[in-house]
Amino acid sequence: MFPLLIVALLAMQAGCASKAPEAPPVVVSPSTWRQVDRDIAAASLAATGQARRYAQDSMERWMDLVYQRTDTAFVPWFTSFWTRKWLSIKVTWYRLSSDGEREETVNRLSRYLQEAYDDKVLEPVSRELDPDDIMEQATRTYIQQLDERLQLIPQRFGVPKDQFAQHLHEIPAIELAPPISQRASLLQVLRADPLEEQPAYAALMAHIRTAPDGAGAWTTDAGLSSITRQTSEQLASEMVTSGAASVVSGLVGRAAGSVLSLGFTGISAMLQEEERPGREAQLRKSLNDAFDEEWLELMRNPExxxxxxxxxxxxQVEGSLERTMTQPIRFEPLPRVLPPGN
Incomplete structure (x- = not known):
């Protein structure tokens, strides 16, 4: 019996010895967390640089498409004789319906020309490349680049992954004020799959897309508005001459007047065709100036x-880390490449 008891006791001791004691949780020092935060901020800056490169390259391609479409579709239409005649008719109608108010006439003509520019240039280009889509893809590029860099940090500083994940959950990434009132932590954004179904991210994209001064509204800028005002004044002057032809037509009779009107139209067309290269050159310069200014605005506007x-x-990320970083990390800004025309 005693041998059996001895064997049982030895077996119990062996079983107890096989159970290793649980390791205590890793305690990460405050100084290590400050180093982690500096690396997170550096990762954010680097990811921003990658996103900016993508956005700049894409916007340069978009601007090239806008230039090409403007040159082949809008400028020839805008400067043609028959378009100017049609615009003269519209100016006459605008003045009659506004009791001769010049400002209202100019504004209505401006809106008409902006709609024509949208139809002939911006909408066709947007089917191939669109600033709103570039904005969203740039945001995705930032998130992807940041995620790749953050994955290296826990091992670098010996921080347990669960503690690092909790730390990321405490860092805000999206904070939208009322009436939207949406927020998300950095961890929530990084782990969202698919990203567009993350509520705060979807709200942020919708908020930017519907901004009143976004990419789709730039044709109201001073560049194109000044062109429409000049055109309105020119058309008003042309109407005076056209009115003189109508008076002569009435004096010499309907048949002769019709012949005279056709002759006057032909002469006007010939004269305006001679002036057309100069008008096109002036229009291109005015539009190019507006393009260059708007390109920079679309690259820089934070809203x-x-x-x-x-x-x-x-x-949001870098601002929340400023309180814990002892020394900010600075990077040289990327060189800015101006679009064609500068």
Whole structure:
């Protein structure tokens, strides 16, 4: 019996010895967390740089398409003789319906020309490349690049992955004020799959897309508005001459007047064709100036530009880390490449 008891006791001791004691949780020091936060901020800055490169390259391609479409579709239409005659008719109608108010006439003509520009240039180009889509893809690029860099940090500093995930959950990434009132942590954004179904992210994209001064509204800028005003004044002057032809037509009779009107139209067309190259050159210069200014606005505007989503996320992330970083990390800004025309 005693041998059996001894065997049982030895077996019990062996079983107890095989159970290793649980390791205590890893305690990460405050100084290590500050180093982690500096690396997170550096990762955000680097990801912003990658997103900016994508946005800049894409916007340069978009601008090339806008230039080409403007040159082949809008400028020839705008400067043609028959378009100007049609615009003269519209100016006459606008003046009659506004009791001769010049300002209202100019504004209505401006809106008409902006709609024509949308139809002939911006909408066809947007089917191939669109600033709103560039904005969203730039935001995705930032998130993807940031995620790749953050995955290297826990091992670098010996931080347990669960503690690092909790730390990311405490860092805000999206914070939308009322009436939207949507928020998301950095961890929620990084783990969203698919990203567009993350409520705060979807709200941010919708907010930027519907901004009143976004990419789709830029044709109301001073560049095109000044062109429409000049055109309105020119058309008003042409109407005076056209009115003189109508008076002569009435004096010499309907048949002779019709012949005279046709002759006058032909002469006007010939004269305006001679002036057309100069008008086209002036129009191209005015539009190019407006294009260059708007391109820079779309690249820089933090509320509605193509980097708006990136600026929001990076601003939230880096702003929340400023309180814990002992020394900010700075990077040299990317060189800016101006679009064609500068």
């Amino acid at each position: 509605s530009g193509v980097m708006a989503g990136v600026f929001h996320l990076s601003g």
